[in-house]
Amino acid sequence: MDTTEAPRSRARAGASDVSYMPGFGNDFETEALPGALPQGQNSPQKCNYGLYAEQLSGSPFTAPRGTNERSWLYRIRPSVRHTRRFSNASYPFWKSAPCLDDHSLPLGQLRWDPIPAPTARADFLAGIRTMTAAGDVMTQVGMAAHAYAFNEDMVDDYFFNADGELLIVPQRGAISVFTEMGVIEVEPAEICLIPRGMMFKVSRLGDGTEWRGYICENYGAKFTMPDRGPIGANCLANARDFKTPVAAFEDKEIPCRVHVKWCGRFFVTEIGHSPLDVVAWHGNYTPFKYDLRTFSPVGAILFDHPDPSIFTVLTAPSGEQGTANVDFVIFPPRWLVAEHTFRPPWYHRNIMSEFMGLILGQYDAKEKGFVPGGMSLHNMMLPHGPDASGFEKASNSELKPVKLDHTMAFMFETRFPQQLTKYAAELETLQDDYIDCWDGLERRFDATPGIK
Ligand SMILES: O=C(O)Cc1cc(O)ccc1O
Numbered sequence: 133m134d135t136t137e138a139p140r141s142r143a144r145a146g147a148s149d150v151s152y153m154p155g156f157g158n159d160f161e162t163e164a165l166p167g168a169l170p171q172g173q174n175s176p177q178k179c180n181y182g183l184y185a186e187q188l189s190g191s192p193f194t195a196p197r198g199t200n201e202r203s204w205l206y207r208i209r210p211s212v213r214h215t216r217r218f219s220n221a222s223y224p225f226w227k228s229a230p231c232l233d234d235h236s237l238p239l240g241q242l243r244w245d246p247i248p249a250p251t252a253r254a255d256f257l258a259g260i261r262t263m264t265a266a267g268d269v270m271t272q273v274g275m276a277a278h279a280y281a282f283n284e285d286m287v288d289d290y291f292f293n294a295d296g297e298l299l300i301v302p303q304r305g306a307i308s309v310f311t312e313m314g315v316i317e318v319e320p321a322e323i324c325l326i327p328r329g330m331m332f333k334v335s336r337l338g339d340g341t342e343w344r345g346y347i348c349e350n351y352g353a354k355f356t357m358p359d360r361g362p363i364g365a366n367c368l369a370n371a372r373d374f375k376t377p378v379a380a381f382e383d384k385e386i387p388c389r390v391h392v393k394w395c396g397r398f399f400v401t402e403i404g405h406s407p408l409d410v411v412a413w414h415g416n417y418t419p420f421k422y423d424l425r426t427f428s429p430v431g432a433i434l435f436d437h438p439d440p441s442i443f444t445v446l447t448a449p450s451g452e453q454g455t456a457n458v459d460f461v462i463f464p465p466r467w468l469v470a471e472h473t474f475r476p477p478w479y480h481r482n483i484m485s486e487f488m489g490l491i492l493g494q495y496d497a498k499e500k501g502f503v504p505g506g507m508s509l510h511n512m513m514l515p516h517g518p519d520a521s522g523f524e525k526a527s528n529s530e531l532k533p534v535k536l537d538h539t540m541a542f543m544f545e546t547r548f549p550q551q552l553t554k555y556a557a558e559l560e561t562l563q564d565d566y567i568d569c570w571d572g573l574e575r576r577f578d579a580t581p582g583i584k
């Protein structure tokens with residue numbers, strides 16, 4: 133790839149010269165200049181092109197083979213030249229757990245319309261608004277759910293998050309994420325994952341006035357593909373549909389800023405060049421993208437509504453088996469065919485805490501009120517389920533095969549209670565009347581035998 137200012141203009145023109153390597157957790161190798169990647173060893177006495185060799189570790193050196201992740205980067209300058217003396221910086225709307233924000237909103241099931249568009253110029257970093265945070269960033273446990281809305285490219289500003297990986301879920305507007313390991317273009321209904329510690333910048337693709345979406349910041353063990361158990365070797369998310377970028381770099385010697393989030397605090401440092409200067413790399417600690425439309429759902433083909441865990445795209449384990457630090461679950465287009473069944477989600481209370489967003493269309497349990505770009509929070513043990521009109525419709529509809537089409541909702545589901553930020557609690561788009569959606573669920577009980 134060209135080494136100067138070109139990536140942004142080329143990406144915005146939509147002429148995708150970005151390319152990817154398929155697979156999940158593979159040991160990849162890629163070089164943007166021929167011969168830049170050392171062969172047969174990681175650390176030659178001198179690297180080709182005068183590059184520096186550097187290891188980026190995503191797991192402890194001694195992690196078991198299945199969870200051991202590291203990559204070797206061959207770059208114009210080592211990373212120690214990309215972080216000069218830090219100054220304190222402030223991103224007051226990006227919060228970390230434990231979130232002890234002072235607000236007076238009582239406990240409850242909550243739903244929001246999309247966050248307002250920025251009123252001034254804001255890049256991706258400035259456009260992040262934390263809605264909830266769970267666990268503790270200091271002990272690498274839990275997560276935060278953010279919404280973002282921005283209208284400006286990061287050009288000479290770069291960022292890395294030492295606090296966790298970022299799962300970015302665009303809802304409006306495609307974005308280009310230029311990482312140390314290459315360029316990823318992501319549109320709504322696709323996601324991308326930026327590993328902990330990896331430098332990147334985000335720019336806009338296409339036309340529009342506002343680019344927005346959601347982010348799950350995972351403080352814990354990395355997202356991985358869930359085991360499929362009795363489903364077997366295929367369906368759900370398939371490894372080949374995860375795409376890792378080929379090497380691409382910037383070679384620019386102008387003032388740039390590197391912003392850092394570290395243990396919940398922000399810092400910035402000024403440097404004289406781009407930190408995205410990796411000419412070649414190999415390894416298995418990588419960013420990737422995934423198209424949610426390639427998820428092959430498996431569901432009830434005779435009766436009853438299964439648990440939504442069958443729609444898990446990625447799971448970030450906690451130490452306890454089957455108890456995720458956070459699951460990323462989607463509700464994709466699918467056929468509903470179950471016989472003699474109430475087909476939408478059942479009424480339930482859950483030890484896990486559910487943050488939901490809607491990328492497009494409608495969600496079957498809430499046909500009204502949950503709008504694309506909106507969010508809902510059903511926290512630990514708080515009852516929820518279909519609204520009154522959804523219940524009525526699903527209880528009386530003819531049970532022929534029905535395709536739920538043009539829809540894509542998702543959930544960040546964590547074992548930890550999600551604490552609201554002051555921003556989320558006081559947000560003007562909070563729906564005061566959300567709880568009323570269940571008001572019409574009247575007593576239907578009749579002690580005489582028979583189905584009513
Ligand atoms: O609450 C929700 O809408 C998410 C959800 C969906 C489902 O099909 C089953 C359980 C569940 O929490």
Ligand SMILES: [Fe+2]
Pocket residue numbers: 480482486510516
């Ligand atoms: Fe739920």
